[in-house]
Amino acid sequence: MKTKLIDRLRPLMLGAVMLSGAVHAAVQPLDSVVAIVDNDVVMKSQLDQRVREVEQTIAKRGGGTPPPGALDQQVLERLIVENLQLQIGERSGIRITDEELNQAIATIAQRNGMSLDQFRAALARDGLSFEDAREQVKREMIISRVRQRRVAERIQVSEQEVKNFLASDLGKMQMSEEYRLANILIPTPDGANSQAIQAAAGRVGDIYQQLKQGKDFGQMAIEHSASENALEGGEMGWRKAAQLPPEFAKLLSSMAVGDISQPLRIPSGFLIIKLEEKRGGSESVLRDEVHVRHILIKPSEIRSEAATEQLAEKLYDRIQNGEDFATLAKSFSEDPGSALNGGDLNWVDPNSLVPEFREQMANAQQGQVTKPFRTQYGWHVLEVLGRRATDSTEQAREQQALTVLRNRKYDEELQTWLRQIRDEAYVEIKLPGADQAAQ
Structure with missing residues (x-):
């Protein structure tokens, strides 16, 4: 079944359904306030737009259309809570720059396998303007940052909590x-x-x-x-x-x-x-590691780039002529972390290294000394001493446990916080047939 782009757009954001992009653009005939929310309002046109979108979602799932008015209070409550979070973002000085917004739009288009022009065209086919989509993404980014500041940043998980979790029955089920x-x-x-x-x-x-x-x-x-x-x-x-x-x-x-x-x-x-x-x-997690040593020569104010390259070449020739790599590394290498160990970096994860170093290491045979090459740090000569696949299942399990515990705490704290800001806000509902509430 073909899925409309707007349905693929929602999961990339917080999961909230779109607000009407035309609410602040112009006052529609017969529009009215359906809720006063602290220093802002929710308009009838905004509520109607959201209800239509929810009804479309239901229809796409193959469900029947709810009776008229059945969704109004449910959708209105969602709009109220979203409005409160946007107001918090405004008071907190949270701003989304054009550059950030453009990057977010480009990322969404890319994830949908489209260019920006194709993305615009697809939005138009789905009945949504590009400007409305930008506003939607901007609102979701603001809400995300509000939640990050007010909820996520307060969550801490200790090493002991991770250990206790992994030792528990639920922890053992994690894999x-x-x-x-x-x-x-x-x-x-x-x-x-x-x-x-x-x-x-x-x-x-x-x-x-x-x-x-x-x-x-x-x-x-x-x-x-x-x-x-x-x-x-x-x-x-x-x-x-x-x-x-x-x-x-x-x-x-x-x-x-x-x-x-x-x-x-x-x-x-x-x-x-x-x-x-x-x-x-449960699956084992294997990580490739390489045992490598190197000599690093850096250009400086008293040694030009050409002279640095020339010194690296001389050291390479000396190694090729039989001199000991470790001895030369101790004498010449300018990597303070490895020079005293004969240039030995021990076992390293290739993904932790800069691309140029990683590429040279990948192409070198075990026991082979590479010709000098340049990275952002200077000129290197390296030797691969060994390769292995390390079982990092335990580290992966600990990271998963940390993520689970943070997500659990976040979900609990988010619901508590959303109820708190709703309870503490002044909300007057003016939707006909709905219970009046003011605080």
Whole structure:
């Protein structure tokens, strides 16, 4: 099935659906304010544009069109939270330069396998102007930087946390299968009484029965879920078991792709999970390493480039005539990190070296001394002493564990922070039929 470009554009950003690019350009006839959000407003035209986009997303998934007005409150809440983050970005002085924006647009076009002109044409076919796309990307970049400053930068993971995680049952599962999930969250208020909990349980039970009868999961998430990813059909993306609450790990291990879990009771309400895909497993991670030594000669104020090259050539000739490489390195090499060791760099990862050095090293046979060559550091003569493939599985596992723990903390902290800024903001909803709220 052919996918519109705008559907391929969204995952490259934060996952938020587009705001209307024409909101500030001109006041449309019969437009009105549907929410006052601190020092800004959400307009009816903006809400209508977003609702249309969500409805198009539902249609592309093959789901039925929700009843008129069914999405308004859900979409409006998303717009309010986005608006608050953009205001924080404005107050914090976050600015996206034209150069940064142009680079982001070029990257998106490249990832879609297009030139900039092809990208413009594809946007036009999808009914979106290039200017609107630039504004969309700019907003997403601002929100991303706001979240980086307010949430991501505060997250710290210690070495001990990594070790404890890898020693835990969930940590041991880290190298096992990875899951692509979707969810539907039916919330319960803090301190909810038994009546409220029973009402939520009844609602989630009804949703579960509809899903079992064939209702589209994505559509049901858009219409009913209270999670941040609701408007994306509940899509959570790929998750390791360790990134999920512990009780979910056992459940997922027994589910097949396409299965839908029974409603699960969690502190914030009730959750239904769909297992979309599985992938991965435990594999050894091998890294190529080279044992190499070199002599570095640097040009200076008292030694010209030509004289430096000439000295390197003389040292190369002396090695070829039988003189000891290590002895010459100790006497002449100007690399302070290796000269005293006879020029020995020990075992190195080729990817950590500058391209010219890496290329010469790759082309040299073991035991071969290269002719002098130039890098940004000066003139080199090198010898490859050995090659090996090192098992770096443990280092890879530690890095994966660090990423998982940071992602878990980020997800938790982000939800808490989003609720906090929403609760602390002055919000007055003027959408007909919606509950009025002011703070």
